[in-house]
Amino acid sequence: MELTIAAVGDQMETLTELRLEVRRYLESEIDGGGFVPQADAWLSGIDPSFSRRLAQRGWIGMTVPTEYGGPGRSDLERFVVTEELLAAGAPVAAHWIADRQMVPGILRNGSDQQRRKYLPGIVEGRRFFGIGMSEPDSGSDLASVRTRAREVADGWVLTGTKLWTSSAHVATNLVVLARTEDTEERHSGLSQFVVDLPHPQVQVLPIITIDGGHHFNEVVLDDAFLPAAALLGGRGEGWRQVVGELANERSGPERILSTLPLLRAWASRTDTLTDPASRLALGRLAARLAMLRQMSMGIALQLSRGEDPSVTAAMVKDLGTVFESEVVETVRAFAHVEPDVNGDQFDRLLANAVLHTPAFTLRGGTNEVLRSVVAKAVGA
Amino acid sequence: MTGHLDAVRSAVQDVMARVGGGDVQDGVVDLAVWRALDELGFTTLTVPADLGGSDGDICDAAAALGAAALANIPLGEALLLAGPLLSAAGLQWPATVVTASIAPGVTVDPGAEHRLSGRVPRVPWLRGADRVVLLVNQDGRPAVASVGTDCAGVSLKAGSNVAGEPRDDLVLNGVRPCVVVTLPGGWDAMRVTQLGAVCRTSQMAGASRQALLLTARHVAERVQFGRPLIKFQAVQQMLASLAADVATVQMSADAAAIAMRDRPANADATIAAAKAEASSLVRRIAAISHQLHGAIGFSNEHALGACTRRLWSWREEFGNEQIWQHRLADCIADASGEVWSVLTDTRSALVSASIPR
Numbered sequence: 097m098e099l100t101i102a103a104v105g106d107q108m109e110t111l112t113e114l115r116l117e118v119r120r121y122l123e124s125e126i127d128g129g130g131f132v133p134q135a136d137a138w139l140s141g142i143d144p145s146f147s148r149r150l151a152q153r154g155w156i157g158m159t160v161p162t163e164y165g166g167p168g169r170s171d172l173e174r175f176v177v178t179e180e181l182l183a184a185g186a187p188v189a190a191h192w193i194a195d196r197q198m199v200p201g202i203l204r205n206g207s208d209q210q211r212r213k214y215l216p217g218i219v220e221g222r223r224f225f226g227i228g229m230s231e232p233d234s235g236s237d238l239a240s241v242r243t244r245a246r247e248v249a250d251g252w253v254l255t256g257t258k259l260w261t262s263s264a265h266v267a268t269n270l271v272v273l274a275r276t277e278d279t280e281e282r283h284s285g286l287s288q289f290v291v292d293l294p295h296p297q298v299q300v301l302p303i304i305t306i307d308g309g310h311h312f313n314e315v316v317l318d319d320a321f322l323p324a325a326a327l328l329g330g331r332g333e334g335w336r337q338v339v340g341e342l343a344n345e346r347s348g349p350e351r352i353l354s355t356l357p358l359l360r361a362w363a364s365r366t367d368t369l370t371d372p373a374s375r376l377a378l379g380r381l382a383a384r385l386a387m388l389r390q391m392s393m394g395i396a397l398q399l400s401r402g403e404d405p406s407v408t409a410a411m412v413k414d415l416g417t418v419f420e421s422e423v424v425e426t427v428r429a430f431a432h433v434e435p436d437v438n439g440d441q442f443d444r445l446l447a448n449a450v451l452h453t454p455a456f457t458l459r460g461g462t463n464e465v466l467r468s469v470v471a472k473a474v475g476a
Numbered sequence: 477m478t479g480h481l482d483a484v485r486s487a488v489q490d491v492m493a494r495v496g497g498g499d500v501q502d503g504v505v506d507l508a509v510w511r512a513l514d515e516l517g518f519t520t521l522t523v524p525a526d527l528g529g530s531d532g533d534i535c536d537a538a539a540a541l542g543a544a545a546l547a548n549i550p551l552g553e554a555l556l557l558a559g560p561l562l563s564a565a566g567l568q569w570p571a572t573v574v575t576a577s578i579a580p581g582v583t584v585d586p587g588a589e590h591r592l593s594g595r596v597p598r599v600p601w602l603r604g605a606d607r608v609v610l611l612v613n614q615d616g617r618p619a620v621a622s623v624g625t626d627c628a629g630v631s632l633k634a635g636s637n638v639a640g641e642p643r644d645d646l647v648l649n650g651v652r653p654c655v656v657v658t659l660p661g662g663w664d665a666m667r668v669t670q671l672g673a674v675c676r677t678s679q680m681a682g683a684s685r686q687a688l689l690l691t692a693r694h695v696a697e698r699v700q701f702g703r704p705l706i707k708f709q710a711v712q713q714m715l716a717s718l719a720a721d722v723a724t725v726q727m728s729a730d731a732a733a734i735a736m737r738d739r740p741a742n743a744d745a746t747i748a749a750a751k752a753e754a755s756s757l758v759r760r761i762a763a764i765s766h767q768l769h770g771a772i773g774f775s776n777e778h779a780l781g782a783c784t785r786r787l788w789s790w791r792e793e794f795g796n797e798q799i800w801q802h803r804l805a806d807c808i809a810d811a812s813g814e815v816w817s818v819l820t821d822t823r824s825a826l827v828s829a830s831i832p833r
Contacts, residue, residue: 098685099723103730106738109821116825183816356816364813369805378815379752379801382808386749386819387724390731411720467716468709474692474719475706 099473101394101408108393111176118180121153126184132441133185133357135424135449138350139459140311141187142266144224150181151221156191157199165216171400175393179349185357185445189311190266192350194218194225198271200344201288205329205337210290214269228258228272228291228315229338236465238273239282239335243317245274245289251323254289257316260459264300264313268293272317273334286334289326297321307437307451339406346460347395347409352388352416354456355423358449359385361442362427374430381419381426388416407473410466417456417463424449481539484532488518488543496547502640505604506548510573513544519551520569522559528569529559538678538733542726545682546782548641550575550601556675557668558609561620565657570622575605578668582648584614584621590656591629592621592648602632602644607654611668614656618664621656623648637789639782662741670743672794673751674732680754680790681729684722687765687783691718694769711768718764721757728754745807745818752800755791762787 125131130149134141150156158174160166174195181188188195195218202214217223234240243256254274264270270291277285291298297320303312329337359381368374391412398405428435428446435447457463495512513519521537523529537555544551550573557576562569582594592612602608602625610621623630629651632644695705695715705711732750735743762784766773773780791797808815817823 098689099719101723101727103727103734105734112820112822112825115820116822119822179820360814360816363808363815369809369813375805375809376798376801378808379748379803379805380756380797382804382815382819383749383752383756383797383801386746386804387728387731387753389819390727391724394727408723411716411723414716415720415724464713467713470716470719471706471712474688474715475696475712 099408099411099470101391101405101412102397104390104393104397107172107397108176111173114173115176115180118155118177119184122180122184122186125149125186131187133361133445134187135185135356135358135445136354136452136455137185137187137189137357138182138192138354139189139262139455140307140309140452141185142189142263142311143187144190144221144266146187147191147224148221150188150191151219155181156195156221157215157219160199160203160215160219164211164219166219171396175349175396179353182349182353183356183360189263190224191218191221193227193262194223194269196348197227197341197345198225198269201271201337201341202328204340205288205333207325209325210328214290217268223269224263224267226261226264226267226270226313226315228261228270230258230260232257232259236462238338239286241273241275241286243272243274245276245287245322247276248321251321252289252326254291254317254320254322257314259312259314260303261300261313261315262311264293264315265302265310270298270315271328273338276331276334279332283335284332286338287331288328288334288337289322290328291317291320291322291326295320305451306454307448342461343395343399343404343406343409346413346466347392347399347405349389349392351413351460352385352392352419354417354452355420355449356385358427358445359423361445362431365431365442367432368430371430377426377430381423384419384422388412388419392416407470410461410469413460414457414463414466414470420456421453424453481535484518484536484539485543487516488513488540491516491518492544492547502548503603503636503642504548505550505573505601507573509544509547510549510551513540513547513549513551518544519554520559522555523563523569527563527567528571529563534560534674534737535730535733538674538729541675541678542682542685542729545679545786546686549573550605552675552679553577553600556671556678558607560671561609561611561659561663561668562622564659564663565620567620567622567655567657570607570654572606573604574607574609575599575601576609577611577646578665578672579610579612579621579646580665582610582612582621584612584619584656585650586615589652590614590621591650592623592653592656593650594648596646596648598635598643599632599646601642602646603634603642608646611659611665612656614658617658619656619658622654623651624654627651627653637793639785639789641786641789667740669794670736670747673747673800674729674736676790676793677725677732677750677754678729680758680787681722681726683783683786683790684725684757684761687761687780687787688718688722690780690783691715691765691768694773698770705768714764714768718761718768721761721764725754725757725761742821745804745821748800748804748807751795752797752804755795755800756797758787758791
C-alpha cells in the first residue's frame with residue numbers, strides 16, 4: 097500500500113490573520129506576566145484561569161457547532177490556533193484533552209443530550225477532561241484493559257484502576273474505557289463512559305514524574321455508580337471509537353512542537369547566530385521542522401476532509417516526537433549552559449525540556465508500536 | 477496530491493512501463509522515452525501554449541519528474557530549468573532534446589553576434605542534447621542564452637555522476653548562440669538554483685519511492701529462517717522508518733514545488749528546507765533499502781542500485797544539505813532569529829516581538 101499525505105497549498109495562508117491575532121495576544125500575555133513559556137506545556141502547563149481567558153477569545157472548542165454553544169470554526173482554524181499556543185509554550189494542559197479529543201469524540205459518538213451537557217462547558221473553558229485508558233497492566237496493549245463496567249438496574253458500576261491520566265486532579269470529567277462483556281475477540285466488548293467529577297467512589301491519586309511535577313494521576317474506580325446516560329457511543333463499540341480518535345490524537349502539532357519554545361529561545365540568542373556550528377545546527381533543525389510541519393498540516397487537511405489518515409498520522413508522530421528530542425539534544429550541546437530548574441528563563445526551559453524528553457516517544461502509543469502499524473500497511 | 481497530479485504521474489508511469497526499460501546504456505539518452513513523453517506534452521509542461529509548450533505548471537512538472545525519475549533523459553533540466561528560463565525570456569521552445577545549466581563562467585561578447593566563451597562544468601546530459609540553455613551574465617544582467625551543441629566552437633569533456641548520468645564540461649570558444657535575451661527582474665542565479673533544487677528534490681522523491689517499493693516487495697517475498705523477512709519485528713521497524721523517510725522526501729518535493737509555483741519571490745525558506753531534508757534523508761533511505769535487500773541489492777543487475785546511485789548523486793547537485801541548511805539559517809538570521817516567523821511564512825508581519833528567552 098502506498099501512503100500519501102496531502103500537500104497543503106494556500107489553505108493555510110488564508111489563515112495568517114488569525115495566526116497573527118493569536119500570536120499577538122499570546123505576546124501580550126507573556127509581557128503582562130500571564131504565563132511563562134515552557135516546553136511541553138500542553139502536558140504540564142495546567143492553568144485553568146489561562147484556559148478561561150482563551151475561552152473568552154473563542155479559542156477552545158473552536159470546531160463545536162453553534163447549536164452546541166461553539167463558534168463552529170474549521171479544523172484548520174483550530175490547527176493554526178493550536179500551533180501558536182504550542183509555539184508560545186502556553187499553559188494549555190487543563191483544557192487540552194477536552195479540546196483535542198473530547199470535542200470530536202462527543203460530536204462523533206455522543207448522544208444529543210451528552211453534546212448539550214458537555215460541549216458548551218468545554219467551549220467556555222469550564223469543563224476539563226482526563227482520559228482513563230492505560231492501566232497498571234495495560235500500556236501499549238490497550239485491549240487488555242481490566243476495568244469492568246457492570247450493568248445494574250438504572251446504570252453501570254465501574255471497578256478498576258487507570259494510570260497516567262493527565263490533569264485528572266483538575267478535571268471535571270473523565271472518559272473511561274472499560275470492559276462491558278467478556279468476548280472471544282478481545283477488541284470487542286469494550287465501551288466508553290463519561291464520569292462526572294468529583295465522584296464519591298472515584299479517587300484521584302497523584303503520580304509525580306521525574307521532573308518533580310504533578311500532571312499524571314492514578315484514578316481508582318471503586319464500584320463507582322454511573323447513570324445509564326454515562327455510556328458514550330455504543331455498548332461494545334469502545335475499541336472502534338478509541339481507534340477513531342487516534343488520528344486526532346497522534347497527528348496534532350503537539351507531536352512535533354513540544355520543544356519549539358526551547359528552539360525559539362535558542363535561535364534568538366545572539367551566540368547561536370554568530371557561531372557557525374550553531375548556525376548550521378539551527379538550519380538543520382529548522383529544515384526538519386519545516387517539512388514535518390508540512391506533513392502534520394497535510395494530515396490535518398485530510399482529517400478535515402473526512403479521510404482516515406491514521407497510518408500516516410502514526411508515521412508523523414514517530415518522526416515528530418524523535419525530532420522533539422533532537423531539538424533538546426542539539427540545543428543542549430551547542431548552548432553551553434547547564435540545565436537548571438531554578439536558573440534563569442533559558443536554563444529553566446532547557447531543564448524542563450530535558451526532564452520531559454523520555455515522554456515524547458512514549459505517550460500516544462510508543463514509537464515502536466506505531467512503526468509496526470506503519471509496517472503492516474506498507475508491507476501489505 | 478490532487479487527482480490532477482495523480483493523473484500526470486500515472487500517465488508518465490504508463491509511458492515508462494510501455495517504452496522505458498529498453499536496453500539503454502549508461503550515459504546515453506533514451507530517445508524512445510523522450511519522444512514518447514514529448515508527444516504527450518510532458519517535456520514542455522512549464523512552457524505556455526503560445527511558446528510551443530503544453531501549458532502546465534511547476535507542480536505538474538514535479539509530478540512528472542518524480543514518475544520519470546529513473547529515465548535516462550534530461551527531463552529535469554528541460555522542465556525546471558530550460559522551460560522556465562526560455563519562457564521568462566519570451567522564447568519559443570526549441571522542440572528538441574534540451575538541457576540547461578547555470579553558467580557564471582561564460583562571457584558574452586558585446587558585439588552584435590553575442591559570441592560566448594568560457595567553461596560550464598558538469599552540464600547534465602550534454603553529450604545527448606541538441607540544445608543547451610544557459611543562464612549567463614550580459615552587461616551585468618542575467619540573460620538566457622540558447623546554444624546548439626553542434627555549433628562551431630562548442631566542445632565537451634565527458635564526465636559523469638555516480639549514477640552514470642553524463643555530467644559533461646562544456647567549453648565555449650567564441651560560439652555564436654541561437655539567441656541571447658536579457659531576463660526580466662526576479663530572475664537571477666539564486667532563482668535558477670532554487671529551480672534546480674526543486675528539480676532534484678522531485679527526482680529524489682521519485683527514486684526514493686521506487687526504492688521503498690522494491691524493498692517492501694523484497695521483504696514480503698524473501699524467506700529466511702522459514703519466514704518472510706517482513707515477519708521479523710526488526711525488519712518491520714526498519715521498513716516503517718524507511719517509509720517515513722520516503723514520505724518526508726515526497727512532502728519536501730510537494731512543498732518545494734508549491735512554493736515555487738505560488739510565491740516564487742518568497743519561496744527561499746521552503747525550498748531550502750526541502751532540499752536540505754531530501755538530501756540529508758538519502759543516507760538513511762539508501763542504507764535501509766540496501767540493508768533490507770541483503771547482498772542482492774548490491775549487484776549491478778538489481779534495480780535498487782539504479783535508485784540509490786541516483787539518490788547519492790542528486791543529494792549533492794544544486795547544493796547538498798549543508799549548503800541549504802546554511803541558507804535557511806541565513807533566512808532565520810535575517811529575521812532576527814525568529815525561526816517560527818520564517819517557518820510560518822509571516823516574516824513580513826514581524827513586530828518587536830517578545831519571544832521566550
